[in-house]
Amino acid sequence: MADVAREAGVSGQTVSRVANGRSNVDEATRERVLAAMRRVGYRPNSAARALRNGRFRSIGVIISALSTFGNSRTLDAVASAAAGEGFSIILMPVTRPSQGEVSGAFSRLDEQAVDGVIILIEQHELDQSEIELPHGLPVVVIDAGGRRDHPVVDFDQASGATAATRHLLDLGHETVWHVAGPPESYAAERRRKSWQETLEDAGREVPPPLTGDWSSRSGYEHGVRLAGDPTVTAVFAANDQMALGLLRALHEKGRSVPGDVSVVGFDDMDEAAHFWPPLTTVRQSFDEVGKRAVAALLAGMSEAGAAEAISVPTELVVRSSTASPAH
Structure with a gap:
């Protein structure tokens, strides 16, 4: 840093402010310091900085089922939000969220020196009493169940499923069939329960x-099974990917959408607007969940966080896959 200061003709404090991304340096001076850094080959030492201020500028993410659309989009949102705050992420996948796997993931992250951990595990096992999350690191949980010993961020799954079901009933359909997600998923359970309660x-x-x-x-x-039942006029699928398969089956079996059967999905994946027909679906703001999760974790790092439940609203997006039933 002394070499950079001499090269740029500034004080060591000014070099330190530029290296740490502080805003109280005028732009011309900042550019002069950055140019000097490049000339002398200086790079900030993150390990030394962590020892000095107690921050590693790194967030661990424990995740299961990375291949699912919701988890991959949420992870992308968390990574973007973390980068916006000057943090990198270290990904720690678990194949099954048992006590041993979760504790092992925590231990490996602790060894890699992270400032906090975000957990993205939708399976019910995370909420079982025998799984205890280790102490000593701030933790935020995304898409979890009833535990409230850490901040929990989730979409308002219930209102989204209610809006989807209510939309089909308001169009005049007598009832709504449901293609549910896997039983071990919190999101699937909440969507199924709200669909059922809305019909009841x-x-x-x-x-x-x-x-x-x-x-x-x-x-x-x-969809092949539902297409063979002429009494089926409306279906709510628990995600857009299953809705896509459902649409194909209905088309193949000669059931027009929405002429014979109306279809609603959940997620509003980018491709949903380009299905045929364009899919009515429930939009989830993954970017908002990522921002809220990172913000809650940063609050926990500063001891200002609380074990609260943060609910992110959903929105019904009506497109061409739903209509009143044919008479």
């Missing part, structure tokens, strides 16, 4: 839910 509150028949695994393939397989 309206005094409508509740068809047996068909359980999928979030994949287009499972949506297609259930």
